[in-house]
Amino acid sequence: MNFKRFSFIILCFLIVLSSYGCIALLLDGIASEVIDDTKGKNPAVVEVSDPEDHKVKTPPDEVRHNTNPTDQDDDGDVDDVSSPDLYTLDMSSDDAFIDDVLRTYGVELIDRRSYLSGSDGEELMRELNHALSLFAPDFIRALVTEYSEYGARFFIRLEGPSYTEFGMTEWDRDLTITLHYHRDPEENGITAAVLAHELAHAAHFVIEEYLGEARSLAELRHFNGPFDYVEDDYDYVWDYDKHGSYFAYDYGMYDYYEDFATIIEMLVAFPEDLLERFSDFQYEALFQKTAYLRDIMYYYISDACFPVFAPLYEAEKIWDAPAA
DSSP, X not given: OXXXXXXXXXXXXXXXXXXXXXXXXXXXXXXXXXXXXXXXXXXXXXXXXXXXXXXXXXXXXXXXXOOOOOOOOOOSOOOOOOOOOSSOOOOSSHHHHHXXXXXXXXXXXXXXXXXXXXXTHHHHHHHHHHHXXXXXXXXXXXXXXXXXXXXXXXXXXEEOOOSSOSEEEXXXXXXXXXXXXXXXXXXXXXXXXXXXXXXXXXXXXXXXXXXXXXXXXXXXXXGGTTOOOOGGGHHHHOOXXXXXXXXXXXXXXXXXXXXXXXXXXXXXXXXXHHHHHHTSXXXXXXXXXXXXXXXXXXXXXXGGGGGGGHXXXXXXXXXXXXXX
C-alpha cells in the first residue's frame, strides 16, 4: 500500500515536471516568434555594407524644381549659423569663374547666354559660389567621380527664363543641372537655394543606386509619421502646423525626391530657420530625417559636405547639453 502511494506520488511529480516543460517550451516558442516578427521593421537603419553590392546602373527620371520655400516667421532667437564661404572662386570675369569651377570642383559650367558677364553677373557668381562652397570641393569632386564611373559628365547649365521651374536635374547619359535665369529676383533660379536643391537631387540619384529605389523610398517615408507623399496636391493639403514637423516646406510632400532636396535647400538658404526648428522637440521627426540624410551622404559619397549640416550640428549641441 505504501509502495503504491509512493509510486502514485512519483508519477504525479513527473507529470507536473513534464507539463511545466511543455508550457516553458510553448512560451519559448511564442517569444521567439515575437522576436522574429520584429526583424526588418525599422527601414530607417542604414546597413553598413559594401556599396558595390548595391550598385546598379538605372538612371532615374528627371526631377524638376518648380517652387520656392515658404518664408516662415522667425519668432525665436537662435545662433547665427550662416557659414562664410569656405572657398571663394575667381570672380574677376565670367571666363575666370567658369575655369575655376572646373578646376576646383570638376564641374563643367555652361553659360551660353553670357549671364555671368551681364548686369547681374557678379551677384549670380556669388550665389553659385556660396552653394558650391558649402558642399565643399572634396564632396562635389567625389560626386563627380561617382558619375564618371557610369561614363557621365557633370554639367551645370545656365539657361533662360522658364514658366514651369527654377531648376531641373536630369541624368540621361550625363548629369545635367539646369538653372533658369530671370531678371525678376523672385523668378530667378540661378541662386544658392536652387543650386543646393539640384545638387541634393544629384547626390540622391547616386545614393539610390546603392540603396535601390524601394529602400530609398521606404527609409525617407519612415520619418513622415502619418503623412504620405501627395504629388501635385501638396499645395492644397499643406498645413505648416501639422506638416512642418516632418517636412522642410510644402514642396517636400510632393515625393521622396523633393523631400530629400527641400531639406538640403533649406539648410543652405535658411539655416537659422532650421536651427530654430531642430531645437524644438516638436520637430524631432524632421531633425531625425535630416540626420539620416547626413549619414547616407557621408557614407555613400563623402563627409566633406559637413558645412551644409551646420544647423544640425548646432542643434545636436543643444540636445546633448546637460540640463541646468
